[in-house]
Amino acid sequence: MKFPIKITLLLLWTVCAAQDCYDAPPRKPTEILTGTWAESVYREGTQATYKCRPGYRTLGSIILECMNGKWESVYPKRVCMRKPCGHPGDIQFGSFDLLEDTEFLFGSRVVYKCDEGYQLVSPVNFRVCEADGWSNDVPFCEVVKCSPVTAPENGKISTSSFDPEQEFTFGQVVQFECNPGFKLKGPREIHCSTGGDWNEKEPQCVEIFCEIPRIENGNILAVKPIYKENERLQYTCNAGFSHNERGDATCTKNGWTPVMSCREITCNPPYLVNGNIQPKKDKYRGSDEISYQCTKGFYPPLTGNKAKCTSEGWLPLPRCNLRPCDYPEIENGELYKPHWYSQEYYRRLFPESIGKVMYYHCNKNYVPAQGSTSSYWTQFSCTEEGWSPVPECFRECHLYSIENGHFWPKKGHYKEDEDITVQCNYGYSLPNNHNKITCTKQGWSTETKCKKIKTCTLRNYFDNGFFSESKTYYLINTAAKYQCKEGYATTDGKKEGFITCGQQGWLNQPKCIKICDIPQFENARYNGNKTFLNPNERLEYECLDGYEITRGQTIGVKVCDVDEWPRTLECYEKSCHLPILQRNLYPDPKQDKYKVGDVLTFRCLNGLKLVGPLSVQCYHFGWSPRIPTCEQNVKCCEQPPEVVNGTLKDSNNRTYCHNDVVEYNCDLGFMRRGPKKIQCNNGEWTILPTCIEEERRCAEVPKPVHGHVQTTNVSYSHGSSIEYDCDENFTMVGSKRVTCNQGNWTQLPKCIETYQLGKCAPKFFEDLQVNLYHNKLGNIVVNYSCNWNSEFKSTECTRGKWSPKPQCPKKESCAPPPQIPNAQEMSTIVNYEHGEKIVVFCKENYLLRGQEEIICKNGQWHSIPHCIEKQPCSKPPAIQYGAVKQVTSSEADDDNLESSTYKHNTILNYTCQEGFKMIGREEIICNMGKWSSPPQCIGIPCRKPPQIPNGAVLNELNTYEFGEGVTYKCHEGFNINGSAVITCIGGIWPNPPQCKGRDPFFSFQGQLYFLILRYIKFFLPSSEEVGKCGPPPPINNGDILSFALAEYAPESRVEYKCQRFYVLQGSQFVTCKNGFWTKEPTCLEACTTSNDIMMKHNIELRWRDTEKIYSRTGQELEFRCKRGFRKASNSPPFRTSCIEGKINYPRCI
Template identity: 45%
Template sequence: MNINKHFRQLLCLLFLDCKGPPPRKQIEVLSGVWSEQKYPEGTKAIYKCRPGYITLGFIIMECKNGDWVARNPLKICEKRPCGHPGDTPFGTFQLARGEKFEYGAKVVYTCNEGYQMLGRINFRECDSDGWTNDIPICEVVKCLPVTHPENGRITSSVSDLDQEYTFGQVVRFACNSGFMLVGPAEIHCSTNGVWSGEKISCQKPEIPNGRAVSLKNTYKENERFQYTCHKGYEYSNKGDAVCTASGWTPSPSCKEFICPSPSIRNGDYEPKDITYRSGDEITYYCTTGFYPSNQGQTATCTRTVWEPQPRCGQGNPCDFPEIKHGSLAPENRREQFPVSVGSKYYYSCDRNFVTVSQRNWEFIHCTQEGWSPAVPCRRQCIFDRLQNGESPNRVEIRLQGESIRVNCNPGYSLQNEQTEMNCTEDGWYPPPECIPLKTCSKSEITLENGFFSESEHTYSLNTETQYQCKPGYVTRDGKTSVTITCLKSGWSPQPTCIKSCDMPVFENAKAKSNGTWFKLNDKLNYECHDGYESQDGCAGSIVCGNDGWSHKPVYCEIPEIEYNLNTEPKNDSYTFGDVLKFSCRDGLKRVGPDSVQCYDFGWSPDLPTCKEQTQRCSPPPQLLNGKVKETQRENYEHNELVEYVCNPRFLLKGFNKIQCVDGRWTDLPICIEVESTCGEVPNLDYGYTVETSNPPYHHGESVEFSCREEFTMIGNKSVTCKSGVWIQLPQCIATNELEKCKYNLSIPEVNRLNKTEFDHNENISYRCKGKSERKHSTCINGRWDPKLSCTEVQMQSCPPPPQIPNAQNMATTINYQDGEKVSVVCQDDYMIQDGDELVCKDGQWQSIPHCVEKTPCPQPPQIEHGTIKSSKFSRKMDETLKPELYAHGTKLNYACEDGFRISGNDEIMCHMGNWSSPPRCVGLPCAPPHLIPHGIPSPKSESYQYGEEVTYQCTEGLVINGPATIKCLGGKWSHQPECKNMDCFSLPDFGNATPIGRQKAVYRSGEKVTYKCPRHYLLDGPNTVQCINSQWIGKPICKDPNEKCEPPPTIDNGDTTTFPKSEYDPGSSVEYQCQSMYVLEGNKVITCSKGQWSTPPKCLDVCKISEDIMKQHNIQLGWSSKKRRYFPTRDTVQFECIRGHRVQTPPQSLQATCWDGKLDYPICVKHSG
């Protein structure tokens, strides 16, 4: 008894609900709404990573035994890496937060001594989108220019005293004769950008016609003083000044706005004055026959200009005409406008646009209403060829706004299935090209165990084809051949052939089933005729297998049954399809199913238990996109049922009923949104729809029919759209042709009725002999519904449906009646095979589907001139360089390059490891190529197809510059050639170098001219130039040996040791030095000779150790190099292998030498042993 009590306690624990919603996590976000107090066993919660964190797939927690348990505890959200933050020249950075360059890390930059940071932001942070801010920039510290002291001078070597000084530069002072120096004799530019020496201060200046913004009276050195000018005045220099050793720089002052007296042609103004201040206003008037150019007759002085500009013109003037897709004749300049009424100007239109008269040049007129015509240039569309359609016999021309009707070949249509093209500003719309209508391809179908009856490969919209199943296979409806239709959404229905067995012919036996065909693994029971028996006795069973009917049974092991359970039947072995029934002893209550069935995967569902007491259930849970069918109550007794229905557009999968089992509900069904829709309502012969809406129709929507007069409806009066197909279409039959039903007197058990014939829709009531209850039937067009019968049909119920491997949870304890079906939904990454429904037949579940793993697809096929658009459905196998895989069902879209269009459906789909056929990118045609001066294209046409070529010929005396043949490449030409005169027309000027001999106006290509230098000048370079293809080749230079040099050239990562001068005498030299850790290569001293410097040296770059490369190569810094991260050129870096690895090359290769920022890292590999 104690053992039973402990066992009952254990069972209670197995069905504990989870109290409260799943836990909230710091770096993981819980998806969905969780507002209930309790959640049943098996409820799943999905977490997503917060921004800044990543993981592969989803993180799932499941309610098990009253606790929320992680499905995969090792799957966690990890911080998203950001990579290296980037170095800044003349500065360094340190990790201020975190240990790696990952989400949440912060690096702070500092500049080297003598350098300061541009801007206030000195850090970068790794957030969900990468590194924030730009890499800070360190620039050399500079001091403001120094002014010479009163009665003294500056003795610095710097030539331009008004320029800024860089960190470290020195300025020396000297007094004029008779004066003594007060203060330091020299100052230097310090690290903070101020000059060394005594502290300098400035007093707030007095500013005529202005005022200070700040209220301070005294300012320190380098402090800025801001001021503003009074109305009518502006800054002489800029709006602030800096306190320097020599006072305020620049000196703050304000100057007045002044406008000169206006000069108005054909007009006058008042008041008269020599100058006008800002805000002054004049009134002007025009002489007879002239009018103000602008609205109003006033102008105001603003910042030295009059606004608006006072002008007088004849009539209402016209401004410069902006001609869209055209232009005025070149001699008309914008400065000539506005012009008076009556003026006219020639204009022309761009290519493909024409003037109103369609002549090359036309007048545009200035009128009182403005320029006329208002639309000078209109598009001209030329129609001479229709791809995949009926081209015109002669060229058709339409102007902007006009249209033309076209005819496409069968199976083709203009874009958006239009039949007319409109001439628009951008050309024909839709373009003159017939594209294939939506088609369906046989390659889109994976038809196993079947074949198509026709040889065609591609089918146009709404056409049908038929497929047949191989012998031994049928469709899901038991047919051997089915017709499918090409719809916009693809083939409907999707063809399927599943393994089947026909009803066998028994000898001296009969089947216990009325079926005519059976699916794979279906079981058929039979019994022998009287006086006969088989090897199994007087009854037996056979199973439909891949090779037909087989006596070889599939066995299930005898299950472990607890003491309080009674079982029937008690056999030594159980075969596939056998059913075990249960009851509890001693008045105990059963918790679980009353029966289970043997399948090829074992017993299902799980066996029941027996309990003394059972618990009630709280109200049933909510169903996403569905609801409870009846009114809910507060409590439900053990074994009570509740039925669910889905919302419109959703299809129920699983069990439509759930059951209260000892205080908890069995698994909910799911409501799946049906994407496929139905098109036009089918026609009903002799009938019509009562009320319809425009398609598409969604799953679950119905349309009602009615029959015409003198016709009667047979069947349901409405049709329903289910999963994209209309079902249950009624019939309209002529009322006078309806058949009558005859009363069957041959049934002796039926009490006789007064009539022998009954009309359509007439009801009868009868009673079988020996029975008290009455039966009812209705005459439907000559047939009784239901059929008249007194034979008792024993309908066997089926045990609760099984939990199919890899299918979503289907735990239930409800029995099903003969003929009922249950739909199955597979888990993610699995797909249904052999149908998607279980069928209750003869007390057993038949036609068991299977959930097979979806096969991913490899890389999609590449198409010429096209690319795959990015897809969020692709997934990586792991973090390696393996090719990307795409899950079954993934859809990808192609896009063509500019100048190409998609031919066919741009979408492909992955189906069990294979991609559907990809589209093609077809090149767009080209308009006629541009005319070039003196060039003639051949051949000529109004339109050129992709790949066609045109060759140019130049007129006499000119030649093609470049290739003469151009090619149509997707709506545009490959290039535009040019006809050029290859002669040279004037000699180039080379300064002191002069040509020898008489100069000519024209030089033929290939001719040479010799130059000479003046006395005391030296020639640098060749002394001749040559005319080659209209260009002079060669550059003689005459140099003065005493010519001075400009400032020395700058070098990367280095500078001269002295501040550069504006010019250097011949023979002068300067010395270079490199920045810290950079190594100088070449002569550090360069010399000025003949106005040119000798070759400057180079500062070789520093090597920075890369943690990423070391990780990839399985190495780390050796003991002698561990504390360093930067190595100058020629320094040796010592590495070592990480634990468990050995060097791939000889040991001395663990050393690497830095050269100009480059380092060859050694490689270590794993120990093989």
């Protein structure tokens, strides 16, 4: 019975202890369940095996076992961890950021960014850690570039270390400066910013001018609407204000110098011993008055007890002196004295003692200080404080009505210093434009009458313009603004102008003149940036390559003539005519005319052989190279000549016959100049190349990504080559060979994971220049070039194929290169392949204008440059107070030209005279017949002039500019000995005059003598007035450099200057002597050379790029015959001079 019971208990225990799993093993994000799990129940102990998903890994197997109805991990510590990818790779000129993670694990993402001044070239900026490594290639950064800059009109680029026509890289700075007479509008320098743009717009050079300034508390004298550079302006300050430095300013590129301002005159309280001041303030303003009382026993001076605050301080200086009662000086009054006393004797009785009583009376229209009295005499007495009351006579003014206005207060009688307020009727004003009149010692301060205000009336219309303001009336010294209609401008070339109202009406009249709009250009270019030209202004334009104005003429000049101004300027296409050919030489295609760029191919008939180039091309200068010939017999050539520092590519010592071609290579470190191939041409080889040393070397070989190269060198010569190999499981795309070319390595190949290429074979790109990247779809895109000089094409690896299919079709070859006029010889007859380039070198004394290389494209040579003759310069421009110091270049022309000419690129230095400083660059350069702008020699300013005994300087300033003068005046009783005016020259004042005492004359009758002098003073002019001069005489085609004054002191000096293109003859200065000016200079007339005159004589200027429409007297010109004409037998010489407006022109027939 026990046995069944045991079996039953065992079965019950089994049921309780063993629990099956009713769900399949769980799915996990990082692990994949192996096997099939389709059952609904799994017995306890069943095991499920997992493997890691791609991108994850673990050590050992991951097993879950059914335990107690749940799936439990047999090895809990075994989990699938993310696979690491290693370092993603650094980027040159940039860096990367790891997003979210702290390690490079599966799923990690790094984002690349470029350093400042560099930009990402690759299409994607990130890499992702994938199951088989990092996605796509490491991006790469290239330096940011900015577009070329152009020099502003009337200015230049002062930066000398860069070529402004080339692109600029990040951080490079370009500086600008303007020609004399112009200033920068905009920044002085700009720099290439991180975005590939210039940080600011290019500046402009605008003409230096200054507008009328607004001077607070001041007024301008002789107002002009606009002031040009170096013009001066004078101004005065209102009452209570004075100039900060001086009463005038000069217009400079920085504005008015010195800054014009009127500072308020202020005074500190005066120091007064034995007295009290009223009113008491901490600070007094200009024209403020104080009165003061002296303490008992002290007295103010006879000038009174009042002082005024002036720019010189308190005048007169307050003081209290200890003294009795002196003789009272009564202005506008008379002291009583017994009639038997003479005036001189009566004065000797003073001072009087305290208590003495005196009497005085005032003149007509004057009253005593205490007011009018019925008595004729007014009493005053001597006290301890002095005379009391002080014997004074004050002016009494009378006013009962005012014409065209009214006033207040109305009292009829007004005492000295008393004011009345006036209100004038509409349209009327007091003469001083104020509303107050003051009773002064001389009477009313201004005329007691309201006068009609002077105004200028503005008419609404005038020829070719209109006024832009709605006002009709303008007060004196105000300006009205006007604008010109479309197609018109002011006489100074602006679209708007000003007229100013003066005392006698408008000082100037509005004027709008017809201008010439810049025409449209067809097949031509205009290098300026103007939108219109003023009358007689010159426009120069140039035809594009392959075009001309008339036969052989490619540069045109038009002078703005209102009646004959074209809307369009056109150049016509050049052409080549079929050349004269040998009998058996047949051209293809055969036609009468050919366009520039057309190629003419030749073949010989009747079994003859072609000697010379197979084809020629039509250029703007004609057919080139020379036309071939047909020969019955041709010769073979000797062995090809050797080239120094070069080797023959094919040197098998075979026989070379007509049309055979050989090729040369230069040794390492040397670069080829000239054709790389030469041809045997009827027994003679065409021109050889030369190998010149190239000093630029390449640095260490760049390390390829997923590739390697075995080399230990640290630098490489020009022409050196190395080969790359890719790592295992990587395939090379591009040429495996890179070459050092003038200090830079050619394009590196790329190593791509082989699986990424799939069936896209890289063999096509083995010898090509490539650049590749991954697009947004992850496909490889290859940019390839069929040879080093052609443009890039693009193809994409998609679905195992390249799309579009990469191909390098055969391009048409070019005729032998042209023999460009004035270029070094290129006498080769070898054809060149598409994309090949040849460097052009000009002959000595010629400059290359255009590209330095010509390129073969689709059977034609392109980018043909010009070789322009270096044009000499005439004598360097003379500068005032300076001279040429020395020649610092060996370019001075001593061969065929006169000694007064200088070759292109000649550099001359200037030096200033002692006492002068230089403004601008001290050197000038001869550039194609024109000198750069010379410097200026500016006189050093002077400090205060020397003081002299018994005399003083009138209106003394702290500093004086070069050429400014000062005038001395002697004190009463002294005569001036020497010139009263001295002038600042080079920071030094000449010796000043002296003040000597007058000789006593009639001393025994001194008083009578001086009475007579005082009496006749009103009838005879003073010695100073006798020597004064009026305004300096005007001259034709010139003017003075300062404001004309009504009169000038003796020995004053004025400087003249001629207009542009006129030459000053005589002294540029005139001096006031004994009331007359010394001889004024004359301005010799300029010469005008017009196209009409030259066409009449069948001549043209020899130097085409020179702008010699106007010539100064004495300036030389050189002409030559136009094409198709020759010099007449009785013609004057081609080189001639401008003589006072006339030119003796040569003639050609």
